[in-house]
Amino acid sequence: MSTRKTISRLASISGLCTAVALVATGCGAGGPASSGSAASSVNVLVEAGGHAELAGVAEACKKDTGLDVNFVELPYDGLFNRLSSELSSGTVSFDVAALDSVWLPSFKDAVQPIDELFTDEAKKDIFPALVKEANIDGHFIGMPAWTNAEIILYRKDLFEDAKNKADFKAKYGYELAAPTTWKQYQDISEFFTKDGMYGTDVKGAVETEWLAHVLQAGSPMVLDDKNNVVVDNAAHKEALDFYTSLVKSAPSGAAQVDWAAAQNLFNQGKTAMTKFWAHAYRQIPTDAAVYGKVGAAPMIGGSAGVAGVPGPWYLSVPKATKNADAAKKFIKCAYDHNDLGIESTLGLAARISAFEKYQDKPGYESFGPLIETLNGKATATRPATAKWQQIVDTVLVPTLQKAVAGGDSASLLAEAKTKIEALVK
Amino acid sequence: MRVAEKIKHDGGMPAAVPAQPSAEASVPAGMRRRRAVNREGLEAGKRSTRTILWILLAASLVLYGFPFLYLLLTSFKPPIDTIAVPPTILPKEWTLVNYVNALGRSGVVASIINSTQTAIISTLLSLLLAVPAAYGITRYKTASGRVFIMAALVTRMVPPVAIGIPLASMMASAGLADTPIALSIAHTTISLPLSIWLMASFFEAVPQDLEEAATVDGCSRLGALWRVVIPVVSGGIAVTAIFAFLASWNEFLFALLMTAIRSQTTPVVIANFQTQFGLDWGSMTALAAVYSIPVILLTLLLQRKIVAGMTLGAVKG
Missing domain, CATH: 3.40.190.10 (Periplasmic binding protein-like II)
Structure with missing residues (x-):
């Protein structure tokens, strides 16, 4: 009985201490603040399955540009709800969002054009169906990060x-x-x-x-x-x-x-x-x-x-972010180091050259058929x-x-x- | 103070209620036999009634317990067995690999800390607001009190998704975006109405004579509440705390809308095992099993209080 009382008291005291500490600090255990990200860091909202695809890119980006990348991982259905709520409210907690291709038309008015990243060289190295899909109302609004078929x-x-x-x-x-x-x-x-x-x-x-x-x-x-x-x-x-x-x-x-x-x-x-x-x-x-x-x-x-x-995902920059330059810098990194996604558990990329680099290696026998399918005459x-x-x-x-x-x-x-x-x- | 001590001495039950064993012992044998025949529920006199009730009880146990048992067993299966067609119940080979994968995933430990922080703050907030509110409503019985308690019930009927997005915007405007405090406040909106209703029913069960006796002994109104009423309803408070804690611990939607890097809670992390490209059953069930342990322990720890709280209404009058 006395042990039970002691446990109860200890539990009460630790609960109160935790509460007081949290009220005082107002922080969580997960990492840095997600809102108002500094120019040297960028918050990327991504579906849980796609997170691994960008982890290597984040490391390379840190080396190249000094940009710290924080990922906000959400389940697929939840990601759409979160995007809908934040993009419609005009207050966003992220600077880059990974969007499923089917969502691009829904969010086209809430994300900003990234035409400058779609150079002639880039357009040649991305599957034609994806170049077409990324362009809505005359502007490119998402850079393909990985694709599938x-x-x-x-x-x-x-x-x-x-x-x-x-x-x-x-x-x-x-x-x-x-x-x-x-x-x-x-x-x-x-x-x-x-x-x-x-x-x-x-x-x-x-x-x-x-x-x-x-x-x-x-x-x-x-x-x-x-x-x-x-x-x-x-x-x-x-x-x-x-x-x-x-x-x-x-x-x-x-x-x-x-x-x-x-x-x-x-x-x-x-x-x-x-x-x-x-x-x-x-x-x-x-x-x-x-x-x-x-x-x-x-x-x-x-x-x-x-x-x-094709089942591509695009990286887009919300109009509401105050960190657009860093966001675009990250998207440029994602394009430059697109092949790093192939080494991840999902093992996909968006650039033709990235798939071609691996297609003859053992274990990547699916890439030849994938390239052929994505380049298919009627693929859309x-x-x-x-x-x-x-x-x-x-x-x-x-x-x-x-x-x-x-x-x-x-x-x-x-x-x-x-x-x-x-x-x- | 003496009143409270007397109540505590009697195991949290008002003095007017005699202890069950002594009452039973004083009944003659013939009367006990007649009572046995008249017993109800699982102790019913008729064998057929007892059998049916036990079957129903066993069926309910299977219905509620099997999903958790299956989750637990799946968490110990090798990854390929978790997706076996047709599914198997018992693992062919027991392994901890799913636990290693789940707990080794980045952000999992932080999410458990966040869930704990959020649930504790939300529970404390709920109790802090619900206890005085329920006490005021039950003791002062005003028209506005009745409207208030009905209004609290109405808020339970609003779908959380309808208030989730406005709440997320409000918290962001208040500079509380992605903090456990913001999520705790959101969770309190879910648990508070239920807490008020539960506490009101527990306060109703406490005879006003106890408070009057305390005031005769020199207590103020608040002193009587603190020293007499609250010890009497401590079981009820435990029940309310459990419900508030569970509401926050398992909540998903607000956590999904309001947390990001710093304060993401475990239900969202568990959901992250289901991706567009597949479902990692093993890791998901392993983390779900780990996440269930604290609430199971909490329930076991507070079991006596919960039972006392559940039966509190039975001593009314």
């Missing part, structure tokens, strides 16, 4: 197995190899769907892959350049029908399969192929069933050529509309989920068109 990952060990090769040739009449046409992709998926394994996955909970098929079929995705809704055209239907045709060669519950689920299935050795973001190639855990047994191939082309949907970024995320969440994903569950594609797309028109008008 879906490529094909496949089980090299299964593809090189002599019995599989012989059986496949006997059944389909051609050699088993990484697919270069969608017909081959369908055949291979069907072939490997046996004995508890599946040929591929079908992701019903994310829309990007279907939209890549739309680009390959020769249509702009969802909105044309005049903002007309084209989601019900023949290319969208063709792409959706192809997408759902793979359901029979994929694990059940396709409507709920998202990126994480698809990546898990592949890493566990449950699927023979997956279309996935290129970074995943280097993130296969060393204790995974498929470690060391995976090959990478470029995204397959359709009638319009090879196309992927998502439509520049502030409503995009809303269109995705409320229309595209539900439409896709109904389609993979067996819904009629034509009527689903017609319904989607009506809903999207209501959102964008």
Whole structure:
């Protein structure tokens, strides 16, 4: 009893002391102040997964310019909320923000132009789709920090197995190899769907892959350049029908399969192929069933050529920061030392030269297919509309989920068109 | 003072309530049998009723306990097992690698310190404001008091996201951006209404005769509050403190909107394990398990007070 009393007293006293100390100092344990950053330091707001990408850049920037870089790391959804609240209030706690490409149109009025950083040399070294996306209303408002695109990952060990090769040739009449046409992709998926394994996955909970098929079929995705809704055209239907045709060669519950689920299935050795973001190639855990047994191939082309949907992040400077010069200095560092991101856990960059520098090194076999996909003839970024995320969440994903569950594609797309028109008008 | 000592001597219960064992002992055997038949709840006389209630209790325990148990077990799995398809409950191999990864990540230790600071300040602020407010409302029973306590309840109905952004702007204007104090004040807006309501119900349960006896013994009104009423409701204060502490300890939205480099709390850091490019289940569950330990310990430490606080209303009148 006396021990309990002593503990209670000690707890009370330490609590009070902490409170008094904090009231007196008003500080936190995390580091320097985040507001009113000095000209010799810069606060960078970044998504947690992208933080590692810029850590090396921060060190190089400190060496080059003496600039101290403080990162504010937030989860993906939270980052959007935080950006929305601070940029709309006009009081910002950061000098540079890493923005997902789909957010650029939403925040275009709250960030300042950085045209001077887009030299002719820079424009040549950045993938064309990204140069186009970074330019809104005639000004460059974000410098690509890293980018990604879906490529094909496949089980090299299964593809090189002599019995599989012989059986496949006997059944389909051609050699088993990484697919270069969608017909081959369908055949291979069907072939490997046996004995508890599946040929591929079908992701019903994310829309990007279907939209890549739309680009390959020769249509702009969802909105044309005049903002007309084209989601019900023949290319969208063709792409959706192809997408759902793979359901029979994929694990059940396709409507709920998202990126994480698809990546898990592949890493566990449950699927023979997956279309996935290129970074995943280097993130296969060393204790995974498929470690060391995976090959990478470029995204397959359709009638319009090879196309992927890039997933870049841009570094932007808010208009409200009082530290714009230091912010731009940091963005220049990020461009100059862009290849340092490749050494990080995420392992991506935005400059073509950075990817090319690594593509022939062992362990970076995914970079060749990634470059090819990003340079694809029909590769294009998502439509520049502030409503995009809303269109995705409320229309595209539900439409896709109904389609993979067996819904009629034509009527689903017609319904989607009506809903999207209501959102964008 | 003598009144308070007497109350403390009786285990925090008013003197008028007889101790349970002695009351039971004085009942004849035949009457005890009849009482056993009339017992309710888990001690119900009918075996079928008892069985159903025990099954319901076990189901509730599984429902509430399993997610935490699964989190705990996942934290000890090797990274590849955390994403196994289909998932496994028990680790095939026990490892501490997730704890090493989680605690080695930059900013984690600082975030735990920040969470602790924020929760302590917020709890103290809540109690400091709620105890006198609730006492005033229950003892002076004015019309404005009734309006005030209803208004406090209404503030609980406002979605936190609606006040989060204005609060963040106000704190920034006051020069408190990215400080534990700003976040504590924000958290107090969540816990204060509940604290006032809880404390009001505890004060209601304390007979006014006790304060009158204290004033007869020479206490002032405030002296009676401090020396008599507060010791009687100490269990209630512990309950209120626990709720206020937990509200701040686990709060995410305000922490997300109002903290950056200096004062980021652990719930935000835990969420950071889910990125656009994947979810680090192992590290996330490991940090969540570590973060749960202080509140579990606090609850165990204050268990007696909490039970006393929960039963305080039962002695009214």
